[in-house]
Amino acid sequence: MTDRRREEVAVTGLGLITPAGVGVPDTWEALCAGVPTAAKDPELEGLPIDFSCRVRNFDAADVLGRRLTWRTDAFIHLAVATAREAVADAGLDTGAWEGERVGVVVGVGATSQQSCPREYPKLMRGLYSTLTPTLVPRSVPNMAAGEIAIDLGAGGPNLGTSTACASGATAIGVARDLIASGACDIVIAGGSESARNSAFTALPFWRMGALSGRGDDPAGASRPFDADRDGFVLGEGAGMMVLERADHARARGARVHALLCGYGATADAHHPIAPHPTGEGARRALRSALTDADLAPGDIGHVNAHGTSTQQNDLIEGRVLCDVFPGRPPVTATKSIIGHALGAAGAIEAVCAVLSLVHQRIHPTANLDRQDPAIDLDIVAKVPRETALEAVASCSLGFGGQNAVLVFRTP
Template sequence: MRARRHQHADVVITGLGIVSPAGTDTATAWKTTCAGLPTAAPDARLDGMPVDFSSAASAFDASGELGTDARRMDPFTQYAVVAAREAVADAAPGGGHWDPTRVGVLIGTAVSGLETWLQQAGRLRDAGARAVNPLTVPKAIGNMPAATVALHLGFNGPALGLSTACASGTTALGFGLDLLRAGRCDVVLAGGTDAPITPLMSSAFDRLKALSRRRDDPLSASRPFDLHRDGFVLAEGAAVLVLERAADARARGRRPYAKVMGYGESSDAHHLTAPDPNGSGARLAVLGALADAEVSTSDVALINAHATSTPQGDAIEARLIDRLFGRQTAVTSTKGVTGHMLGAAGAAEALFTALSIDQGTIPPTANFREPGRDIPEIDIVHGSARYAPVPVAVSSSIGFGGHNAVVVLGQA
């Protein structure tokens, strides 16, 4: 856990970009999420698998967005580049006049370029070594989204690929906050990306009993905190947020969406895949983030929970929320709409949380009907969006291996 009580410049979010099952731009994704419209559907890529549905970024057109450059990128890089491009255009409609040597790019991922590795393994098996694409490594390795975003947008600051499993997108935000506070960058593009929808990944998660098997009704499969939840829905996409110091945003007349008030992180040191049943590691990260933000639990109006729709994970998180925040803080999980975007999830949820703060709108937890018997009576927003001021909010992420990452956002 890190708690940093010292003077530092305020950091704000000035640009948003997303490619997701809910939409391949921010306006569409936000509208879908606020409407509580789930996105899971049968997926031809998973035909014949025990779980043959996903939440796909089906509206994404790689060649339309990227032209011939798309052929040199795995989908996880394609998503990141398009999301980053939207975020930069949003933050700096007139170009921003940023010093490119002072702009950093931090993009997290959980599984890297899985589609490329699988395709080329098939070529090796079927046609031998000379059939393997020479671009296999630069398409698939985990740093490529950050590197390619920097290349395409001409940024020369730090470009880092980060991986803390399903906490990766939130980890990128935390490290971006550090770079700005330390004065090493003036602007940071921080986010996450993943393109995991393959038979291998679906089968692997299913073997862990992590996925919903609601094949007869995929739309209702992702149901965080619900009595009938039975696992998460595999999803894909990317989200990127532009961070900069508040004084710099003011100087160029850019109104921010939200302030990045604090960040906390921890490790459960408990199990490869199962969270600590007492939630002690997640608790450290939450308390560290609140201390860093210099706010208390009573200041928090909204929690965008990690809540993936798994029986064990949702219950542990709900009990922690109840212990720390009581029943007066609104709770939502946007994974009811998007499914679980793995390494992109935390960034997407931070993006939605920033919009909740900016617009005073809390999206509902899609498919939530009745709390599980193991879920305490916390205030889960459901049915429809709730319109209320959100002065301070928490967005939390939990990853395999016991990674916990929490960001506190507030009104700028």
Template sequence: MTGQLRGTDIAITGIGLVTPAGIGTKETWARVCSGRPTASADPALSELPVQLSCRVPGFDPRLRVPGAQPWRHDRFTQFALTAAQEAVDDARLDPGTWNESRVAVVLGSAAGGVETYEKQHRKFLDTGPRNVSPLLLPAFLPNMGAGQLAIALRARGPVLHTATACASGATALMTAALLLHGGLCDIAVAGGSDAMITPLCATAFAKMGALSTRQDAPSASRPFDRDRDGFVLAEGAGVLVLERYADAADRHAPTHARLAGYGASGDAHQPVAPDPEGHGLQLSLREALRTADASPDEVDHINAHGTSTPLNDRSEAATLHRMFGTASPSITSAKGVIGHAMGAAGAIEAALTALTVEHQLAPPTANFHRFEPDAPPVDLVHGEPRSHRIDLALSNSCGFGGQNTTLAFRRAAPAAGEG
């Protein structure tokens, strides 16, 4: 049944991205395909153990965020509002005319408005309760990103927040697909957003040994490379518009790709370290293939979680080798270019995977030079993007707590001779 359209397929009709690679989908895709990393020294972290980050360049909320008072929102909500506006425009939808009761919003975030929380907590400690902003809770609470999106878009269907650590954005997309399949909405605006490049978050990750301590900033994030030593903290948002494929076809909507399957699982292993055998991730992969009505030998490409940490990359590579064998699909990790955007990562990388399927082009893994001597062989794209046939692609997302989500994407329409 390779490539066949099914009644359960979901159309991705809109994509919006705000990432360290650029503000907008076109800018982000071009930078990711170039393989040029974005990590640099961050003045805001200059006094901390790790001083590198991947920030969104030139983001001015006064110019980017819809509405008259963007300063009321935390940075993570500003990113989400900006990405959502691009996604809705890309889908050729008008919130002024759609059936607002049939539009859902699902947004994932690992930390919510943590920047606002840190600043207001410092103000509380320094000057007392009198000077704490009354906007603290509306800006900080993690569900407020989804809530503000619903307000801005006049979406009165289900409004949900997902929190599965670094898998949050991917979990939001899976949840949105379930809402569409269940008939609870006709349009879902879904994705993830995070802005965790803060002194406290950076210190916490550094204390855990999760961040790269390399001083050559552009080369710090090195997914699957023998010399990897941790990720680079990033920020951003990815928002997609999802519709049932038949509904999108009825309104002649442009479709980037189809969300054809999804899977989720738990490692039940350890709070912050992945299962070294990758049993949980394998369950997630198998469920994504089952719901996509596909077999492992049909997979052409995989967007790996690929964090650049020693434990994750080793476990993920072993799992992919075990499932797909020596003739493995092409594999890439965007985190070599854009760093790790936490709860936004899964949504950003889902969007990149949809674009990979749309353009039939696998972006390279930046900063990769060589595998560990005992690393399981996988077909890692590096050096330059690779053009090849990609009918089915998977995107992996994993998070603290042992949470795994895998999304399966097919081309927007069956290739010639299929179906």
């Protein structure tokens, strides 16, 4: 690493709900075990794709109360619950904090796939008086951030980001910029999505050939960087961080998990769905994040890859990582275990990257039985790898040519 040190943004709290577990400890333990969570999904029964990665053992009414649960949809339930966990982990007292200096930024990829499909048939049949009056506030993407602010009393800037599957990573980058601008002392940032159980999501992805067709072997379906990959598996979940001005965190004696020191965002400006054939946009995002962090490629000890398990994405991302990181730092793909949580994926994977720094451990990539010979990466497979880490990167890519990269380092 270089000697120069700027005032960076501290990560003081973490929250996770994923198909691997409810809460950070359970999720991390399951990720390190490396057992895929994909299974038959009763809510997709009868569809051409009838399996997904589901969040289990999460009772929203028990955690959030019946009133909040009734008036909101699943992506909001996950967002509020993980925000609460992150704030508690940060040791913050919401009753005592200066709420107008606390912001919220949450990435969500789409409108709710829970209420909208249920209400559309009423609209089409002309049953206007039966439409729920709560449809808009329970379904529009910004309400994840809005409900967190209401729940926790965060009166600062309140934003939703929507950059497809990079939404959660974009939210964390925007939150970092809010702190750097002086607008906030603290920002709760991350992503949330629950769309795996909707035909409105599953069928369009299936029609475009993006989903794995391994219905006879759901657990083996998500296989990033494997030669036999055939698409991703729909998932769901949420990941949140408490970001804080480093001097603010020090003044209150907070535990600092990591420092968010770099953020890079670019557009491919190429195609609505396909990544740029040379990966130029992703490459620029990676290099921009390294420059922002004042780090050289050799300083990065681990990369949490976007790793969707689609043919084109994995090949192009693999080549970009080889190009930017000639030293071949170890790479893992979280989606191999928990599927693709769409707008929440980047935030979940950023939290995992921070956990790798905290534990000095990289969770494995599942289902890597025969690495694609065209992808010359050092992929952590089957079992976790203990290694000394000082800085890590998390990469997120999305439809529309969205690219977002986050870089974290040890405090």
